[in-house]
Amino acid sequence: MGTPENFHQAVGGDETFHRIVARFYAEVAKDELLRPMYPEEDLGPAEERLRLFLIQYWGGSHTYSDRRGHPRLRMRHAPFKIGPLERDAWLRCMRIAVDEENLSEPLRAQLWQYLEMAANSMMNAWV
Ligand code: HEM
Structure with missing residues (x-):
């Protein structure tokens, strides 16, 4: 690869996002706040939706928008109450997934x- x-x-293409998002959802599946x-x-x-979104956001294929249209992520999250606890839980799961990749620090x-x-x-509630 050049x-x-x-x-x-730079991070290794689709496979890297595949691993990160799979690891993230393995954590979500165990999380009492997020899973429900x-x-x-x-x-x-x-x-699959989160994986395709992140691939598109970072310059990979445009498959997310071909399937789902404009991301409008805040609007798509409006049905779910996302306060500080939900945000922290989401980031906790994502932190595990990202750290396991051993990417270079930058x-x-x-x-x-x-x-x-x-x-x-993505927060839409403050309690
Ligand atoms: C969808 C929760 C943050 C990207 C969803 C769904 C939930 C959810 C419950 C619906 C599941 C589905 O059917 O796809 C949360 C919570 C967050 C959060 C609690 C805490 C802050 C984020 C962030 C991103 C993101 C930071 C992007 C970096 C997405 C995408 C979808 C989605 C791409 C699918 C949208 C679609 O095409 O329908 N999220 N989310 N979410 N979320 Fe989040």
Whole structure:
């Protein structure tokens, strides 16, 4: 592989996002606060949506929007109460998943900064 053209390539492409999101949902499945928020019994489809979104966001394929249209993530999260506890639980699961990747520090920091910002911006409740 030559010089990476974007972040998606720099972290190792689709496979890296596949592992991170699979690990994240393994944690969600065990989380007492988060698990009941997911409307479907099978977390597989939700896992695929988050994976495709992150791949697209970081410069990989556009499959997320081809299937789902404009992300409008705040709007799509409106049905779920997301306060500080839910945000912290989401970030806790994601932190485990990201840390297990052993990315180089600049890449890990860039990914984590985005995820924290995104999680904060998804909040729609303050208790
Ligand atoms: C969907 C919870 C933050 C990306 C969902 C769903 C729930 C949820 C319950 C519905 C499951 C589904 O059917 O897909 C939360 C909670 C968060 C959070 C509690 C805490 C802050 C985030 C963040 C991102 C994100 C930070 C992006 C970086 C997505 C995506 C979908 C989704 C892409 C699927 C949207 C669609 O196409 O329908 N989330 N989320 N979420 N979430 Fe989150």
